[in-house]
Amino acid sequence: MSFTTASASSSSPPSLTWRMLHPPVNEVPFWIVQVSLIAIVGVHFLADVRPSLMSGSFPTGVPVALLVIPIGYSALRYGLAGSVATTTWTVVLWLPDLLLPHDEGHVLDDVMNLSIVVMVAVIFGLRVEAEHRAQARALAVETGYRQLFESNRSPILVLDHDDRALDANPAALELFGPTVIGRTSRSIFSGSTDVIELSGKVLTFDNGHDYRLDATTLPLGPYAQHVQLGFEDVTEERSEERRSREFARQMVQVDEDQRRRLARELHDEPLQLFLHLARHLEALGSVDGVPHEVTSGLALARRQALEAASRLRTLARDLRPPALDQLGLVAALSSLVAHIGESGEPSAQLEVRGEAIRLAPDVELGAFRIVQESLNNALRHSGARHLRTTVGFSSDHLHLEIVDDGRGFDSDDQAQHVGTSLGIVGMRERARLLGGSLSVHSGNGLGTVIDATIPMVVPSALLTVH
Numbered sequence: 001m002s003f004t005t006a007s008a009s010s011s012s013p014p015s016l017t018w019r020m021l022h023p024p025v026n027e028v029p030f031w032i033v034q035v036s037l038i039a040i041v042g043v044h045f046l047a048d049v050r051p052s053l054m055s056g057s058f059p060t061g062v063p064v065a066l067l068v069i070p071i072g073y074s075a076l077r078y079g080l081a082g083s084v085a086t087t088t089w090t091v092v093l094w095l096p097d098l099l100l101p102h103d104e105g106h107v108l109d110d111v112m113n114l115s116i117v118v119m120v121a122v123i124f125g126l127r128v129e130a131e132h133r134a135q136a137r138a139l140a141v142e143t144g145y146r147q148l149f150e151s152n153r154s155p156i157l158v159l160d161h162d163d164r165a166l167d168a169n170p171a172a173l174e175l176f177g178p179t180v181i182g183r184t185s186r187s188i189f190s191g192s193t194d195v196i197e198l199s200g201k202v203l204t205f206d207n208g209h210d211y212r213l214d215a216t217t218l219p220l221g222p223y224a225q226h227v228q229l230g231f232e233d234v235t236e237e238r239s240e241e242r243r244s245r246e247f248a249r250q251m252v253q254v255d256e257d258q259r260r261r262l263a264r265e266l267h268d269e270p271l272q273l274f275l276h277l278a279r280h281l282e283a284l285g286s287v288d289g290v291p292h293e294v295t296s297g298l299a300l301a302r303r304q305a306l307e308a309a310s311r312l313r314t315l316a317r318d319l320r321p322p323a324l325d326q327l328g329l330v331a332a333l334s335s336l337v338a339h340i341g342e343s344g345e346p347s348a349q350l351e352v353r354g355e356a357i358r359l360a361p362d363v364e365l366g367a368f369r370i371v372q373e374s375l376n377n378a379l380r381h382s383g384a385r386h387l388r389t390t391v392g393f394s395s396d397h398l399h400l401e402i403v404d405d406g407r408g409f410d411s412d413d414q415a416q417h418v419g420t421s422l423g424i425v426g427m428r429e430r431a432r433l434l435g436g437s438l439s440v441h442s443g444n445g446l447g448t449v450i451d452a453t454i455p456m457v458v459p460s461a462l463l464t465v466h
C-alpha cells in the first residue's frame, strides 16, 4: 500500500460558479465535447429545417438523447460544474432551433427532451460531484495523516493484519532501526503477542528511555482497520514517579525496620525483665516465715508483672508478628483476628476464599498491615459490633475486604485529618507500592468497607524491549 504524496492545499477548493466560468480550454477532451455538441445540435437543426432529409426514417428525438453522451462525459470528468456548464451551453446552441417558424422544428418535443437531458445532467452531476468531494476528503485525510505520521517526533509503527510492521515513521525507524519493517510485534516486543494488551503500559528500551505504548485501530485513511502503535517518551515523567515511589518505599522500609527493632527490643529487654521479676516475686513469696499479708502482696505484684509481660508480648507481636514470616499471611491474620475476638465485643471473623498460598514477603507484609490498620481503625473509631475480614486468593490477585457495622464516616471530611491521620493514607500507599489499589466505602451510619486488590507478583515495574 502506498500513500499519495500530494500536499494538501490549505486554501478552499474553487467554487462551482468559478469552475463553470473557467472551462479547461487547454484540454483536448473539452474540445471533443464541444465538437460533439455542435455536431448533434447541427444534425438536429438540419433535420428540423429539412424534414425531407430524414423523412421520418430517423427518429427526431434521437439526436437530443445523444446529448447525454457529451454531457455525461463532462459530468464524469468535471463534476457538477462540467455537466451544468455543458448543459447551459447546449441550450444556448439549441436556441436557433427553438426559434424556427412553427411549420418547421418540433419545439414542444425539443423542450421536453431537453428538459429531461437537463435533469439527467444535474442529477448525474450532483452524484459525481459528491463522489469527487468524498475522494478529495479521503485524499485530504490521507495526506494529513501522512504529514502527521512523517513529522511526529514520537515513534509510530503501523501493523498489518498479521501483526507485522508495515510502516514506520522516521522517529520509529531511528528507534527500532530500518529492519523493523516486516518484523512481527512478537519479535519486537520480546514474545508479547497481543499489542492491544500492551497498550497503556510503559516499556523500557535499550536506549534507556521509557515509552508509553498506545495501540489504536485506525478508523480512516490509507491504513484503515490497521493497528497503529504510538510510543510516547515518558522517561522524565517515569523518573519523577520512580523517585517518589522509591521515597515511599524507603519510608515504609524505615517504618518496618523501626517496628522490627522495637519489637525485638521489647521482647529481649522489658519483657524478659518482667518475667524475671515475676519469677523473683514468686520465689520471695515462697520463702518460709514470710507474713501472710506480704505473701499476698507479692502474689499480686507477680500477677501484675505477668500482665505487663503479656501486654508487652502483644505489643511486640503487633509491631512485627512472628507468625507472618514463619507461617504466612493467613496464620498471622488468624492470630490477629482471634486476639480481637477474645474480648467478645466486637465479634471478629476471618474468612479465607480460594487456595491460601505463601506469597512474596512484601505482599504478605503489605496485606497484613492493611488488615491490621483497618481493624485497628474499626476498634478505635467505629463502635462496631461485628468485624468481618475476608482474604481471597485468585489466580493472580489477592483480595482483601474488611467490613465493620459501626458508625462509619464521611470520607469527604477526611481532608481535615490530612497530616495528622496517616492510617488510611498509609494503607493506600502500601497497596500502590505493591501495584494494587485500595478503596474505602463508608458514610455516616453506614459502617465501613475497606477493599484492596493486590497483584500476587510484585510488578517488576517495567517491561524491557530489545
Ligand SMILES: Nc1ncnc2c1ncn2[C@@H]1O[C@H](COP(=O)(O)OP(=O)(O)OP(=O)(O)O)[C@@H](O)[C@H]1O
Pocket: 377, 378, 380, 381, 382, 404, 406, 407, 408, 409, 417, 420, 421, 422, 423, 424, 425, 448
Ligand atoms: N472504620 C472506621 N469507622 C469510623 N471511622 C473511621 C473508620 N476508619 C477511619 N475512620 C475515620 O477516619 C479517620 C482517619 O483514619 P486514619 O486511620 O487515617 O487515621 P487515625 O486512625 O485517626 O490515625 P492513625 O494515623 O493513628 O491511623 C479517623 O480519625 C476516623 O475519624
Ligand SMILES: [Mg+2]
Pocket: 373, 376, 377, 422, 423, 424
Ligand atoms: Mg488509623
